[in-house]
Amino acid sequence: MPRISELKSSPVITKLDKPIFTAADIPYDASLIFNAGVIKHNGKYVMIFRNDYGTDKERFENEGKHFDGTSVGVAVSDNGVDGWKVFEKPLIDSRDYEGTEIDRLYDPRIMKIDGQLYLCLAMDTKHGLRGVIATLSDTLDSFEIVSASAPDNRNMVLFPEKINGLYCRLERPMPVYSRGRDRFDIWFSASPDLRYWGDNELVLGVEAIPYANDKVGPAAPPIKTEKGWLTLTHVVDRDESRGKNGWEKSWKKRYTAGIMMLDLNDPTKVLGVCKEPLIAADLPYENEGGFREDVIFPCGMILEDDGEVKIYYGASDTVTCLATANVNDLIDLCLK
Numbered sequence: 001m002p003r004i005s006e007l008k009s010s011p012v013i014t015k016l017d018k019p020i021f022t023a024a025d026i027p028y029d030a031s032l033i034f035n036a037g038v039i040k041h042n043g044k045y046v047m048i049f050r051n052d053y054g055t056d057k058e059r060f061e062n063e064g065k066h067f068d069g070t071s072v073g074v075a076v077s078d079n080g081v082d083g084w085k086v087f088e089k090p091l092i093d094s095r096d097y098e099g100t101e102i103d104r105l106y107d108p109r110i111m112k113i114d115g116q117l118y119l120c121l122a123m124d125t126k127h128g129l130r131g132v133i134a135t136l137s138d139t140l141d142s143f144e145i146v147s148a149s150a151p152d153n154r155n156m157v158l159f160p161e162k163i164n165g166l167y168c169r170l171e172r173p174m175p176v177y178s179r180g181r182d183r184f185d186i187w188f189s190a191s192p193d194l195r196y197w198g199d200n201e202l203v204l205g206v207e208a209i210p211y212a213n214d215k216v217g218p219a220a221p222p223i224k225t226e227k228g229w230l231t232l233t234h235v236v237d238r239d240e241s242r243g244k245n246g247w248e249k250s251w252k253k254r255y256t257a258g259i260m261m262l263d264l265n266d267p268t269k270v271l272g273v274c275k276e277p278l279i280a281a282d283l284p285y286e287n288e289g290g291f292r293e294d295v296i297f298p299c300g301m302i303l304e305d306d307g308e309v310k311i312y313y314g315a316s317d318t319v320t321c322l323a324t325a326n327v328n329d330l331i332d333l334c335l336k
């Protein structure tokens with residue numbers, strides 16, 4: 001497999017100089033806080049984050065102590081940057097599913113369509129990995145699953161409005177058998193009711209990204225601009241020569257964030273893809289000491305009235321970070 005050299009973040013990106021959220025901010029059992037969806041709701045910023053808990057670097061490496069479980073938590077802030085108030089209990093905890101078909105739910109994205117909040121989640125089950133869509137209560141403390149895909153599929157995001165009368169989503173199925181190895185792409189499907197899904201179309205194949213050799217998937221829910229749906233992706237390259245890059249004995253993949261533009265009326269149509277990474281792991285807490293180094297995994301993107309775009313991403317599967325950019329710069333990256 002070709003080796004892909006060092007990757008850097010785009011110059012249009014400004015990163016905060018420290019993570020916005022870490023395990024130390026959580027009032028319950030927490031080890032890794034990452035891959036968080038964020039939305040503006042009732043004048044506040046609502047973050048739904050993933051937390052893998054029950055071990056630490058030393059115990060993992062020396063005692064072989066793995067994680068006890070995964071939870072999904074809620075935090076709220078006035079400005080989307082700091083002052084996050086964390087709900088006392090997680091919204092979802094793998095402990096609650098012990099003895100059932102479900103192992104855990106994780107990697108949350110949050111969306112609002114016609115005033116109703118929704119979550120997209122990955123769900124590990126005893127018979128495969130499923131993509132889940134759920135309603136979330138306005139009070140942010142209860143959820144109900146509306147539909148779950150057949151395995152193996154995950155990384156679903158919903159478009160924030162119906163298009164041509166249908167709910168629309170991006171997703172990343174995992175066709176291992178037919179593609180011979182990891183070679184995963186972004187797909188589209190539509191639904192009249194969020195329950196029955198069809199109109200499946202390939203949106204973007206991994207071969208369209210010069211800095212990928214493994215997979216490309218949806219990241220945050222797309223945002224609407226006058227030029228099209230601005231859509232973040234996660235982009236993965238694999239290098240067999242990589243060894244111990246994190247707590248595990250070996251971690252061979254690298255995750256970066258990419259960006260593309262989809263047609264407003266037909267989101268299966270790609271209007272442009274940026275051929276270089278948007279966000280790469282180039283800060284110490286993104287590529288040193290974390291659970292899996294060199295992982296950038298955005299699940300939230302917010303367009304502010306002044307044109308600032310806030311991008312929330314998990315770094316090294318350990319902390320949650322924020323980067324900003326101007327919306328016009330992001331559009332130019334896709335369409336130039």
Ligand code: BMA
Nearest residue numbers: 035107255292295297314317
């Ligand atoms: C993917 C998902 C993400 C994770 C990434 C890197 O397969 O499990 O939650 O951030 O791997 O480990």
